[in-house]
Amino acid sequence: MCNLYSGQDPASYETVKRSIRLNGHVTSVALERQFWDILERLAATEGFSLAQFLARLHDELLNRHGDVGNFSSLLRVACTIYLSRGETPSDETAAAA
Template sequence: MCKLFVNADPQLWETRLRSLRLNGFSTSVRLENLYWRVLEEIAGRDGMSVAQLLGRLYEELLEARGEVENFASFLRVCCGRYLMLQLAGEVSSDAAQPIAGLDADAILAREARRLAPAALMPAA
């Protein structure tokens, strides 16, 4: 079972540091190459660069939460959720389809129902 993961291209888990401006300040973000690849796909779907995507994510997270504690972890979770939402059929695997046009509220509601603990779900 583990061979599938252990023998994958080691460049996928190598980290890369990228410098960018967030909220008017120069900073850098270190992520594994796999996450940079996913972020490139997400950004490309809406005609943005990765730096533009990260800037928008940072600003909207700051606006929604009031602070940004661990932006790199947030980005990893964004990538994982993007892939999970594709598997669930909520986000098309067609990279030409923009994400901006999706009904985020409906997708979030369906996702919450899918992820709710089984004990809290009504019996079928």
């Protein structure tokens, strides 16, 4: 069982920090590379670039809750929701496991 998890490529869980523009301000978000890959696919599924998707999601959070809180955590959970809806990791990611 543990080989599935411990055998993955360390690059997949390397933390990657990206600069993004939200509400006209530049900020950075740090996520593991695997989450960035999933977010890229999620954004494409919704018909957006990653930057557009993140900005729209951030705006919707502000409108709905008045505050964003921990945006990185929200993005990780968004990825799990996306995957639980039947999306699967790419063939390349699955092969690394």
